[in-house]
Amino acid sequence: MTNAKDDPEYDEFCDPDNPRKVNYDGILAASRRIIGQVVRTPCMKAHMSKRLGMDLYLKAEFLQITGCFKERGVCNTLLLLSEEQKKYGVVAASTGNHACALAYHSTQMEIIEQVPNVDAVLCPCGGGSLLAGVALAVKHLKPDTEVYVNKTYSMVEALRKNERIFLTLEPTIADGLAVNKVGVNTFYNLKGVLDKMVVVREDWVARAIMTVIEEEKVVVEGAGAVCVASIMAGLFPNLKGKRVVAICSGGNIDSTTLTRALERGMAADGRLMKFKDLEYDPNCDPDNPRKIKYEDILAAYQRMVGQVIRTQCPRAHMSKKLGVELYMKQEFLQYSGCFKERGIYNALVLLSDEQKKLGVITSSSGNSGIAMALNCSKLGIPCSVVMPFKASIFKRTLAERLGAKIILHGKDMADSKRHAMMLARERKLTYINCFDHPHIIEGDGTIGIEIIDQLPDVDAVLVPCGGGSLLTGVAIAVKHLKPDTEVYGVETDKSCSMMEALKKNERVFVPIDSTIADALAVNKVGVNTFFSLKGMVDKMVVVKEDWVARAIMHIVEEEKFAVEGGGAVGVAALMAGLFPNLRGKKVVTICTGGNMDTTTLGRALERGMAAEGRLLKFKVSVSDRPTGIADLCTMLAGIGASVRDCVPERACVKGDVTKIQASNISCITSRSKPLWKVIVETRGWDHTKELVDLIKKNFKEYLFAESTENPERTVSVKRGPCLAPNPVCMQK
Template identity: 40%
Template structure:
């Protein structure tokens, strides 16, 4: 099967996009992070979640609209998206008086569906996933004569995303490295091109979740290939096949690529809320996750920019992320302990836990499936501690009081 060659975006296209969209896009801050001392690096966060619709996607959307012909503007545009791309098109389409139709899968978060309708887009929900939604959108594009806008591979989209890189160069002119999350590759391609064109010595590092390592697969194959996608906290990066134009543009500009675990992403979301007072979605926190997880220790002592590229996290997902982050941070600990099912048996366990200043979040008695002494009971506990050291203190105390009767197998290890 022939593989599309792809078209590399030029620096001139990124520069022109910067001028073209300057009146319609927020110039987001790039501030030094409180986490600099924690990591041993001088970290600067490019806060793209402060765009009006909450993500960097507005840059490419605005640039694309500005390049449409009058005939295309009158007919309108169409796209498939479960989130940020749809929101950006809907908002800027309304602002520029271009009709927008977005095909969103049935699994799209209700909040994002409602916001797209609020921005006066024609929202149609079809398909169980992005692939099915895209197929429907492409067919409707042909049938209705609407311009289809690919959210991570159209050249105007890539050029628009690259304007973030130009702003970063102005805001942190002496940066040493930038760490960029990658899904379809649009942000990576545009930003890497902008930065490498002006500062060739700056190290460009890409990061993705191990639940959808499509960029790694593309690098291994030498071209984009279909990659299985699993459920991920970084749903904005869950693109099974990276963009051909994006890959062509960025392939030789990326100095290092990292694939990280979901627990590291959850921990990064937690750290951002606690230390930066920033609510960022999984895709937006993925680059930081690589720094916090020790995957880039060679950057210690360097100036590093990290784009926090989106803040549209579903509220129910946020709660789950925080709990998983606490577990990954050693502050939520889960265990099962077998105790004497007689008076004071459970009381003694809680006395040990409380005496260490540990808080019991949940406790459950299991009797029916205990296969040992009929007078034993399994106590399942979820406890909150200060940190890993506090958790280890609890672990040692329980192992001493209940030798060979404590099961820690459900713990998260990062």
């Protein structure tokens, strides 16, 4: 009889003949051992709780440094190695998350501490280590708490047949749970401690990923979304009205998978289909501009205590890469998903009783309308919002769902504003300019007070600029509290109305087409903002939209947050090298909002990948023999490129039936070989260049859609005048 220890797969810690019993004392010891080594992640009450009919809390394990819960068990295991073992090193098999972190889990102990009266805990299950640790600890600390498990077929089948079996798995959106055979110790320890096991369909997982991004403003991978998916799918009707914790186990989802998940979620949700001076405002009078004072901002700050969220300002994971100590003011976590809630709440509470009774109206490309709808609903004020026809469907729908009457009018914000002001006169409504009303600026400026309170030694603050209310308010507050702190405004090259106004020393109309930062798409800056801004801002910069797309992508991949284009411009400016004077300094960037529709997010991620050389599009003429396309795919697989799309280009007949019409493809002349359009994902510019060289070597006829060379790190963008006395000037 062969000795089991001679089996190359034998593991003394996972011996089927001698499974290890995991007990609560071991989990308790592990939780103490890893204190200070891993992140004690928050257990946040979900905004979607009311809609789902329960008090839902999300255990945010995706905020671990490695982006997943695996860090806990790995840390505990490594700490228990002998010095000899540490010297020689370790090895592990992984589909991703293990490799990021390299099983005991104190997650479950934190849950009972953070939500002591929890009724049920929902836990994802792959190999079962997280589930076993959670179930054992929860049942020990609070036996009446129910523990439910989501996914996978390997655990379901093992429990059904009462033995561990090997299952062949298809590709899955929840690759973190893709384990062919459950663990020895987990299977042995799980028996008798689970209340129920369910399996949820993948389209619900895609919808859950999309919903968590849109409503909670955080990014989770498929495995981390299965618990929310099972609730959305109605698999737990018994939990209605109860207090439930769902463990969001990780956030390591690549941009390609995230894009596909968002599109799939939208399709499953039925949201994706393939096809006389009327502008006079007494509060924004060019002949009588209002000077905003710090005392008014402070009064607004005191007025809104308990009414808006005091958002966190954590240190960014990408700080080291950017060469600054970067902190992100997370205004996308406001109830409305954007900073606009501050100024709008302040303006609404200062209305007279008569104005509140008759109602208000505003013009908005999205965020202001959402914040206006939310706060008017809370205060019982009738609300109308005029949006341009090209406004985001997602933002429009959200504002309408929150109670606003949506009126579509005009091709841009200028048209919408004129129409809103006309309706205000006709219907005796109060028009509120959401980027220039003095009370709006004062409310938005409260962010500056919070920043100085949270980071007293901050060196610089980067502020996105559209109409200018946020930049003006923050600059006034910061310069009053800490005059030596530098304040910089950031715009994109497609919406730079403040830059043009400062260059010409007057407010000018700037035509704006579609932009990735639609929240900044204001054709003409405000009267009061322009008047109050002078002398308060150290520098204005303009960043190209490609950098904004890259910033959105890196924030998703490294910080696990879904930030819209307007909220990502500060990070984009740092990535583009526009602030060399800030190297090594403590910098805050205001992430103003997260209300980006999933279509735009998907496009931004693809654009960001292309800008970083991680997406290559090309056409190639391939032999029509049976092995032709197979040889191409084999070559791509061999170099490690991931194929995203590969389709034949159909011939268009124009006179000569033997000719294939391929416009602008002068280097492809063959009439006998099929032409294939290919999109592949690479690791970056070096990998792309290697692939390009390989294509040129193996094929005679090809065409690359864009330059395949890594462009120099460019800072060729518009830069504004130095506004403050003795500024740090970065012009070359």
